[in-house]
Amino acid sequence: MKFTDLNPKREIGAHSLLIELGAFRLLVDGGMSPKDLGLASLPDYTRIPSDSIDLIILTHCHLDHIGSLPCVHRSQPSARVLMTPASGEILPVMLQNSYTVMLKQRDEKKVEEYPLFSRPEVDAVLGDFFPMYFGRTREFLKEGDRLKVTFYPSGHVMGAAAVLLEHQGKKYFFTGDILFRRQHTLGGAEIPSMKVDTLVTETTRGLAEHGKDFVYEEELARLLASIAKTIGEGGSCLLPVFALGRMQEIITLVHEGRKRGILPGGFPIYCSGLGLAVVDVFEKIMRNRKKYAVDYGAQDPIRPPVRQDLGHHLAPSAEWGFRKRILSALNVRPLPRSRIKVGIDIRRPSLFIVSSGMLVENTPAYQVAASLLPFKHNLIAFTGYCDPDTPGGQLLTKSPGDPFLFEALEFETVVRARVEHYDASGHADREDLLYMAKAMEPSTVILSHGDGDSRRWFEGAIRLALPAANVVNPEPQETYEV
Ligand SMILES: [Zn+2]
Ligand SMILES: [Zn+2]
Structure with missing residues (x-):
């Protein structure tokens, strides 16, 4: 297999892998970096000749995996776009929203090349949609060559898949973004125990260390207590929060908190528009669980040792799901953006569960933060990964009393609100990924989807755990043969 990481930077962001296997040329994901603008946010597609890609495999619908898909798809008329039926529903919502955001940024930030794609180009992607059902292997033929592709649930978000490629007797496994732990709104990864030749693994949480006594549900209980x-x-x-996945998970948690009397009632809850649009798609999928085949249990699955206390009152039950009625039970409302003013406090105590998770400039979360941060009775609580270069990542390094600049709003303030971080990530703990790597006994491990330091941790840890394995920490845009 020839492997090229097309993300120009060694970080999470414009995730896209070019894979060459015999006669086949594939792309795994076509993402966009959330913190860059214009063409700088794209993977390096320049090295892909037009009409040379056979399959575009989409692991899931976060923008760092699909945000630039229409850009590469337009020059690949023969490519089929493989994704789960659930992802097929979510994808247009995410990309149409991205299109609208680009139109806004063209005017506000003078990014002349925006929008990078058109609405009909999003429809064109769906025209080549090839649905992949979990656990059902599909075989592709080209010039006498055969390639088998199988998707497995990777947890993380609705529709997310890990992908197995089989070619000439060899197995290549791509984790995509993966989470083994069950969530309230989704089951955990269901990967059958198997040996593979090459493992391509995400490395998001290489720097996140948990003590042995870390209990995920206790982290959530602390968050609810801080909100109360x-x-x-x-x-x-x-x-x-991220509009896809995290937002619905946190809403469910808040609902649980209210039911159990941990959170008082009576305060308004606001969510951003994209997250609410995603709720509608989730509702459609949940109503037709069978059609979308979202329930899949692997035989003899890889199960990293459970470190959470499943007896905890905030532990998700085996019956996962998200239903829209939870929004009316909580009286969730769309965010009134025009009423949120920079540097002016919100009069009535409120809870804002809005995107972006990393407080990217000019998103609803960025705007609300600029209202809440100057006042010490307020709380800004992050629950997931923040890239260090984003406003969220920068805010997390500040102490009370430090100045903080909302550059896009030309507003500087002093950090007075409590800024907290809770470890409620949608990505697998590094120990779980190591457990998976050991179980699969790969002869080659390729690191992807993580910052430089995270990858370095995995590089060392995998070398220790699998001394015979070849560990590749690929240079961006360089081709490796494994
Ligand atoms: Zn993701
Ligand atoms: Zn990702």
């Missing part, structure tokens, strides 16, 4: 305290003292809370 803030509201009780007359403040407002901002939880910056």
